[in-house]
Amino acid sequence: MHKGYQRSEALFAEAKQLIPGGVNSPVRAFKAVGANPVFIDRAEGPYLYDVDGNRYIDYVLSWGPMIAGHANEEVSAALKEAIDRGTSYGAPTELETRLAQLLLDAFPAMDMVRMVNSGTEATMSALRLARGYTGRNKIVKFEGCYHGHADSLLIKAGSGALTLGVPTSPGVPSNIANNTITAPYNDLETMKKIFEEAGDDIAALIIEGVPGNMGCIPPKEGYLQGLRDLTRQYGALLIMDEVMSGFRVAYGGAQVLYDIEPDITCLGKIIGGGLPVGAYGGKKEIMEMIAPAGPIYQAGTLSGNPLAMTAGIAMLEILKRPGTYETLAEKTRYVAEGIAAAAKDAGVPLYSTRVGSMFSGFITTETVEDFASACTSDTEAFGAYFRAMLEEGVYLACSQFEAGFMSLAHSQEDLDFTIAAAQKAFRKVAERNGGK
Numbered sequence: 001m002h003k004g005y006q007r008s009e010a011l012f013a014e015a016k017q018l019i020p021g022g023v024n025s026p027v028r029a030f031k032a033v034g035a036n037p038v039f040i041d042r043a044e045g046p047y048l049y050d051v052d053g054n055r056y057i058d059y060v061l062s063w064g065p066m067i068a069g070h071a072n073e074e075v076s077a078a079l080k081e082a083i084d085r086g087t088s089y090g091a092p093t094e095l096e097t098r099l100a101q102l103l104l105d106a107f108p109a110m111d112m113v114r115m116v117n118s119g120t121e122a123t124m125s126a127l128r129l130a131r132g133y134t135g136r137n138k139i140v141k142f143e144g145c146y147h148g149h150a151d152s153l154l155i156k157a158g159s160g161a162l163t164l165g166v167p168t169s170p171g172v173p174s175n176i177a178n179n180t181i182t183a184p185y186n187d188l189e190t191m192k193k194i195f196e197e198a199g200d201d202i203a204a205l206i207i208e209g210v211p212g213n214m215g216c217i218p219p220k221e222g223y224l225q226g227l228r229d230l231t232r233q234y235g236a237l238l239i240m241d242e243v244m245s246g247f248r249v250a251y252g253g254a255q256v257l258y259d260i261e262p263d264i265t266c267l268g269k270i271i272g273g274g275l276p277v278g279a280y281g282g283k284k285e286i287m288e289m290i291a292p293a294g295p296i297y298q299a300g301t302l303s304g305n306p307l308a309m310t311a312g313i314a315m316l317e318i319l320k321r322p323g324t325y326e327t328l329a330e331k332t333r334y335v336a337e338g339i340a341a342a343a344k345d346a347g348v349p350l351y352s353t354r355v356g357s358m359f360s361g362f363i364t365t366e367t368v369e370d371f372a373s374a375c376t377s378d379t380e381a382f383g384a385y386f387r388a389m390l391e392e393g394v395y396l397a398c399s400q401f402e403a404g405f406m407s408l409a410h411s412q413e414d415l416d417f418t419i420a421a422a423q424k425a426f427r428k429v430a431e432r433n434g435g436k
């Protein structure tokens, strides 16, 4: 029985006086689902516990990083041991080299990697590198893909920007926006035309390994290879943003799953084991353009932070174990199919997608394969579904345009509980739709 949201409501009211919108990242505000955020007290395994004493099965997992579950014993033990040796030195450590080696072993396309503090820093720095390396200015991104909040990339962006109705943010200077070309995802013909027209000016094409920021939308067969061939033909770099898909859809990322060789890869989330981190890497010839090896400047006071490196190493050691990704994919299949069946039984149209341990359910009768088709979803109905699931004790991403994530800690009981909750929630959505 849900205990209500009293204390969360009070904390949110207080936070709104001190922090814009009461949150430190817009998606957390639950704005698109007609609710107020629950404030979290603690987390363990697959569960979040809120300040009112409610327990939720968590499919957000801090927006992806907590793939081994919250407060994982091995990650926590490594961190406890590390913290007494100091929390930041601003000087090199062996830990950075150890994590770098793990990343390079997992990504055959990377010869070198640079650590930063967030996914935003990784993609922003990767663009500068691509521009500096090619001597060109334009970049191509996809409608509905989100790569963090750097100016060049906040154009027709997904995630919170899309959910909150500001996919192209005010404050991005027009001369920067003019250098970003946007394209529809999963449409190779349109991309060919873009390159025919502007190919000689394009420094890079950036794509999410598996887009998750307009909901999870798998690439069509051969699409990524088509982009790889096209970028090579025109001398543009292919940047795979695997901040979300890295170590989520495979050990490595989407490029390992689909056998694609990008020029630059961006990482974040899982590789920090729940601590702030990002990384970007690629071929030696490109990476050695970065200072101090080369002239392209990029720096960071806390980059390579020993705690983030420690947590990342512990996390990858867990994920390396045989069977990890098979287990994650099987749990995801089970719950996604269960949710889809629950929607069908209630007469709610649901288009279900998944890749590895990422999944989405779009409330629409359409086939979802790009931004335009994702936008056919009934976001009001999604809000009703989200609120009903929350009351049942299941914490989903608070937008139709976000992906769900599975962890190693979710038990069979948790998955069955989730499906039973979805059966109740979709019946409520159907009643609401019938009552329209």
Ligand SMILES: Cc1ncc(COP(=O)(O)O)c(C=O)c1O
Pocket (backbone or CB within 6 Å): 118, 119, 120, 121, 123, 146, 147, 148, 149, 208, 213, 241, 242, 243, 244, 245, 268, 269
């Ligand atoms: C694909 C992708 N790229 C980049 C980012 C930006 O990462 P961060 O939020 O760590 O800045 C995110 C998430 O926010 C993401 O999902």
Ligand SMILES: N[C@H](C=O)CCC(=O)O
Pocket (backbone or CB within 6 Å): 025, 026, 027, 028, 063, 146, 159, 160, 213, 244, 402
């Ligand atoms: N969809 C975003 C990243 O993947 C959500 C994280 C955020 O913006 O706070």
